[in-house]
Amino acid sequence: MINLNASSPLPVNNPKMAILTATPLTIHFFFKQHLFLYSKFFDVTLLLNHKNDSYILPLNLPVKEVSVSISRKISIFKDLICLYQLIHIFKNESFDIFFSVAPKAGLLGMLAAYITGVPKRVHLFQGEVWASKKGLNKIILKAADWITSSLATHVLAVSHTEKLFLEREHVVQPDMAKVLGAGSVCGVDLDRYRFKSETRSQMRQQLGIPKEAFAILFIGRMVKDKGIIELSHAFKNIAAKNLNTYLIFVGPDEDGLAEHALQILKDVSEQCRFIGYTNETEKYIATADVLCLPSYREGFPIVILEAAAMQVPSIGSDIYGVSDAILDRETGLLFKAGSVVDLERVIELMINDEHLRLKLGRSAYARVCSQFESDLVVSRYLEFFTNLMKITLKV
Numbered sequence: 373m374i375n376l377n378a379s380s381p382l383p384v385n386n387p388k389m390a391i392l393t394a395t396p397l398t399i400h401f402f403f404k405q406h407l408f409l410y411s412k413f414f415d416v417t418l419l420l421n422h423k424n425d426s427y428i429l430p431l432n433l434p435v436k437e438v439s440v441s442i443s444r445k446i447s448i449f450k451d452l453i454c455l456y457q458l459i460h461i462f463k464n465e466s467f468d469i470f471f472s473v474a475p476k477a478g479l480l481g482m483l484a485a486y487i488t489g490v491p492k493r494v495h496l497f498q499g500e501v502w503a504s505k506k507g508l509n510k511i512i513l514k515a516a517d518w519i520t521s522s523l524a525t526h527v528l529a530v531s532h533t534e535k536l537f538l539e540r541e542h543v544v545q546p547d548m549a550k551v552l553g554a555g556s557v558c559g560v561d562l563d564r565y566r567f568k569s570e571t572r573s574q575m576r577q578q579l580g581i582p583k584e585a586f587a588i589l590f591i592g593r594m595v596k597d598k599g600i601i602e603l604s605h606a607f608k609n610i611a612a613k614n615l616n617t618y619l620i621f622v623g624p625d626e627d628g629l630a631e632h633a634l635q636i637l638k639d640v641s642e643q644c645r646f647i648g649y650t651n652e653t654e655k656y657i658a659t660a661d662v663l664c665l666p667s668y669r670e671g672f673p674i675v676i677l678e679a680a681a682m683q684v685p686s687i688g689s690d691i692y693g694v695s696d697a698i699l700d701r702e703t704g705l706l707f708k709a710g711s712v713v714d715l716e717r718v719i720e721l722m723i724n725d726e727h728l729r730l731k732l733g734r735s736a737y738a739r740v741c742s743q744f745e746s747d748l749v750v751s752r753y754l755e756f757f758t759n760l761m762k763i764t765l766k767v
Contacts, residue, residue: 387468387761389414390490392458392481394442394474395424399431402557402674403473405750407433413754413763417465419458419481425624442476446512451480458484468492469761475501475513478520486523492760495524497534497549498557499671499693504597517543526760530672531555533692552752555672555696559749560740565654565681575659579645585616586723589660589684591653591675592667594625594633599666599689599710601629604636606666606716611640614723622656624649657682662722662729666707666715670694676704677744680736685729687718703736 389410393399399407399420410416416435421442431437438461442454462470462484469492472481478495485493502513521527521538527549529535535551538544573583581587588607592598600621607619621633621644630646637644647656653675657663663679663686670693676686677697688694689709698704705721707714722729758764 386413386415387763388417388465389469389471389757390417390419390462390465390467390485391471391473392419392440392442392477393472394421394444394476396420396422396431397425398473399433404431404433405558405746406753407435409750409754410757411435413758414469414761417467419461442480444476451476455480455484459487462488462490469757470494471757472496472520474498475517475520479516482520482523492526493524494526494528494757494760495520496528496530496557497538497671498530499534499669500538500543501669503537503691504668514541514543521545521548526550528552528756530557531693531696533696534671537692552756553749554743556674556677556744556749557672558674559744559746560674560677560681561746562681562741565657565678567658567682571655571658575655579620579659581618581645581659582616585618586614587618587620587660588719589620589622589656589663589679590665591622591656591663592665592673593623594621594629595627596629597668599668600633601636602710602712602715603664603666604633605712606719607644608637608640609712609716610719610723611643615643617723618643618645620645620647620656620660622647622650622653653678654682657684660684662687662719664719665689665694666709667691667694668709670697673697677740680733680740683733683737685722685732685736687715687722699735699739702732703739704732
């Protein structure tokens, strides 16, 4: 593994790197450690929309930040304005390397980087929006990703199953996409995500959850693609039979789904907790007996690794990305995506078989320690970019 404390090479005239994403949230959760390290070897400019998810600002990173008008959703007028901004910035700055994260950033950024002749253009695929779409919407979004990969000089995928999916869907050329190590974007900080029994007791008291109760945890953005509705229906059925079972939702409510979920769960609402956004996800993981991520699309869900680091096994939909993070019946349980009946079945298995649940938690912990420790994962990305620019690192 690379020495992450290595000093910047001389001379100090480092290659110029631009990184584009739509929201500070992506940087905050996945790339802060990356940028601290990249800043030692590159002159980094971070391009993002400060108006998106402004509640998590400031980022406090040792890089130059430039706000651009990139939006998450498709808006031809706004997207053309953003493209013009990016072309203007790229022309003025003459970057040596461009790195895009997320679909909109990939499309607009790659167009601008290609037009202005940025020599090294890297895109990271982290789960495809169109994977769960249908009709014209899917065709348009998929075509956008194809354009992104076609304009990139290098493509990364966060999981091996995602790489295979992109190749099978002809979005990337065979063997063009690369997965670094076992996958993941940033791995897990094992010091932060360490189980503490006192935290569990304090949080259960704070949330009004009995010590002996079974707690199911969801962490993520509350959007339809995360399977919020299916989880609500499954828990409604389970809670009617298991009065000592609780469900905790943690994450920003971006589509107003909390109200919809509450309507479904109204008969068992006393057994549900809606937390919203938090910087302290580790406290809620300590509270839980199992993590549940019933998504329709994922690249490589970091929250499953964070739960594993605290010996909390996960339940996840059997889709690409999630199946990299969960080894079925080894570190957690997979179920058929979108199936309330199957989701209910695996949750009840976790509730009723304590021996299995504890075994899965121990195996998940061992795996995350050996393959997904944060320094190990981030060093792979640093090595990729420095090799690309022919920068020699200390080993």
